[in-house]
Amino acid sequence: MAAKYKHILFDLDNTLWDFETNSEKTLREMFVKYELDKAFDSFVHFHNLYVFRNTQLWYSYHNKQINKKFLNFERFNYPLQQVGIDNPELVKTLSFDYLQVCAMQKALMPHANEILEYLKENRYHMHILSNGFEEVQYLKLKNSGLDKYFEHIILSEKVGALKPDRRIFDYAITSLNARKKEVIMIGDNFEADIEGAKNAGIDQLYYNPKEQPAISFNPTHMVSSLSEIKSIL
Ligand SMILES: [Mg+2]
Known part of the structure; x- marks a missing residue:
């Protein structure tokens, strides 16, 4: 296949690094370590409350209504308050x-290593x-062994704009010294990764495992x- 693209921008969480699995494993470890079974009916009870609030908080964070510190605090404060712990x-x-x-967890999405080797x-x-x-x-990139594949690590916090904000894509294009048509974005979040890339004039590959x-x-x-x-790139 003709090499149309030179650069691939990858999203990390839930595209390569299995955030859902790694996060749940971590929360299970903490549930045991901090004896949260004394306060919650079950791990599922705690986990459902955490995920419910965390999803809302990330939405607010993306819309710049809250900061990182509040997000980190409130996603644990909420489940505890639901069971009467202040x-x-x-x-x-x-x-x-x-x-x-x-950040120490290592689970990757299926075929992540295989496709990175291929590319x-x-x-x-x-x-x-x-x-x-x-x-x-x-830390995630290093501990999971993914770091060796990547030349630039572009993070929203450093750029001061979150995907789908066009500025982070423009920043990437400038950093890579690339032309837009040479770049493709691969990600699992339709709004952040795919709409963001499209609005910035970059081709998109939507990874939609569910x-x-x-x-x-x-x-x-x-x-x-x-x-x-492999049949596309
Ligand atoms: Mg993602």
Whole structure:
């Protein structure tokens, strides 16, 4: 296949690094370590409350209504308050420990290593474009062994704009010294990764492993498994 693209921008969480699995594993460890079974009916009870609030908080963070510190605090404060615990010190401990322990986890999305090896052999320049927190994204990349594939790590916190904000895509293009038509964005979040890239004039490959139907336009490419990328790139 003709090499149309030179650069690939990859999202990290839930595109390459299995955030859902790694986060749940971390929360399970913390549930045991901090004896949260004394307060909650079950791990699922705690986890459902955490995920419910965390999803809302990330939405607000993306819309710049709250800052990172509040997000980190409130996602643990909320489940504890639901079971009648008002303990800011415990909340701070949990939120600090969560970030440290989660960054040590190594689960990747299916075929992540295989496709990165394939793309490397085919001489693509690969980079990370992520909205995740600066202090944990580098650790995740290193601990999971993904770091060796990437030339530029572009994080929203450093740029001062979150995907889908066009500025982070423009920043990436400038940093890579690339032309837009040489670049493709691969990500699992339709709004942040795919709409963001389209609005910035970059081709998009939507990784949609859960085959979610709700999309507002047809991306350049769509796959439900990373292994399908071999027939595209
Ligand atoms: Mg993602």
